[in-house]
Amino acid sequence: MSTLAVIPGDGIGPEVMAEVLKVHAVVEDAFGTGLKTEVLPYSADWFLEHGDVEIDIPAIGRTYGAVLLGALGDPRIPDNRHAIRIIGGLRQQLELSVNLRPVRLRTLAHCPLKHVRDVGDVDLVVVRENTEDVYVGVGGTVRGGRPGHVAMEVGVHTRWAVDRALEAAFELARSRPRHRLTLVDKSNAMPSAGPLWQSRFRALAASYPDVACDHLYVDAAAMELIRNPARFDVVVASNLFGDILSDEASMLAGGLGVAPSASYDPEDTSFFGVFEAVHGSAPDIAGTGRANPLASVMSYSLMLDRMGLRAAHRAVERAVDEVLRGDLLTPDLGGTARTDEVGDLICRAI
């Protein structure tokens, strides 16, 4: 029996997280998961009050079974440094090499593409390596702010982390009906990172003869997502490309209001990961009741799955599917429902 750390966050974060906690209470009643929750205070307000202090991230990993992370981001903090510190800190210090971002269409009307005629045509998962690439913050500046200013940004890729992301992607592809995996990179313009990703992809492919593999350059992949999303099943990419492609892909199935994510260390059996909506804190609509709680509920559902709580996971998934096929929806999906009405509906549907 473990405890979930809940970080409500900024902007729409807290109001959305309130719905997740309502859903969790219902799940608890129905399935008795034994998961307690504890709220951690990290938010823009907290950082503005306490200064830019270190957070003991390893302690979070040791203390809790998982983190439910609300949206972080506040216009008062340049480039949302506090968000990067928490999100990046959790991902990197806890070695959450795998970031899963499923994109699945439930209602044709939620897809903006004219040529998508079947909800099944948009059903993909982006597996993003989650700890390396340019996100390591390695680089430097020469003559900063002066005429000869040179900036260097270093993407670091290790076989260790690449393998962990690739293995998760191959396993996922194996477990899905289409058994298909697409590697996305820019090996034609990246002579160092390219060969590492390509060679490890080929090496692992040999152990997964049942998975159909292919490869796209990232520019072509950005295009193919629009041209023919049905061609994608599982997509694996480095941190930066995974970030871009998963945001783009989310638009094909209703947008960020229904884009969940799971970040985890595939080898850790006591800390199950960080589960967060892909969307940001949307300060412009905070407090208006317009925020869609589904992305966070779906992230919570990914947590249940990762913890092996299959019955609870399936119940939440069914509830989300039911809500998404109905018309009590928030404005981002063309409805007029409020955040808490959608949350209540999920609770009733479980």
Place this chain on the structure above:
Amino acid sequence: MSTLAVIPGDGIGPEVMAEVLKVHAVVEDAFGTGLKTEVLPYSADWFLEHGDVEIDIPAIGRTYGAVLLGALGDPRIPDNRHAIRIIGGLRQQLELSVNLRPVRLRTLAHCPLKHVRDVGDVDLVVVRENTEDVYVGVGGTVRGGRPGHVAMEVGVHTRWAVDRALEAAFELARSRPRHRLTLVDKSNAMPSAGPLWQSRFRALAASYPDVACDHLYVDAAAMELIRNPARFDVVVASNLFGDILSDEASMLAGGLGVAPSASYDPEDTSFFGVFEAVHGSAPDIAGTGRANPLASVMSYSLMLDRMGLRAAHRAVERAVDEVLRGDLLTPDLGGTARTDEVGDLICRAI
């Protein structure tokens, strides 16, 4: 009176370039540009025959007024190294800092988005810095192929090249009706490159008070292109992000069959640049007459514009518009016309 270097290239390159040369003959007759053409042999076949030899790129810059570059790419050459050598060599050795990639919808039916209801909603230009970022090939590998393999890929960004791209973008934004410029970067995850782009963007913005500026992270931009393409006028980005976003954006206006590009040194007044379709060599349809020659014709038209041959440029633009509003189109745009029929139609429309 200068001479154009014509590189027909691989796959569909030569058949598409043949149409450009037909169009050029008509333009020559009508407007007397005085531009001669000379074919250069660089192609996959040439490289396979001659080996991976150096090409004297500076000599091309000194000898010709511009390069009309056909698609390069051949499955026999891994990662199309010959293409990178020519394309990358021209862009970097001739300091073609600016890569323009206009995306303009002419016919509603060519936009795959349900919510685009007016052709004017997709009319943007991506200005891509064209010589730096990860494309410099700087980086390295530790323990390659062994368990502790580490790859580092370095994106290099200099104020000199960034300023040239930004200036071109501001000038372009000023010249267009909406006067709008969006900087796309990933400053929240790139502590070295981010501040350079951001600070130079702000510095230049002060000299362009008539240009409305905004900023998006690259992941958000990839999403916004689908959600609301009408918000974009001119978009400026580093080499890698410009590559990804321009390919994605091209899908909103008919795809790569109508995606042209111009690469140039904004300060060079004798060599006007390299003009090439964004598409590749499409070996699968080479020789079938299915290739769309419009992207290359539109690239040729960008060359006329860059050379100040305004009347000729406007005539070709009008002809392209007319063809795109009609129904004699290649299969990529839903038609059944052949490459040469579309070329002939352009010639007649000029």
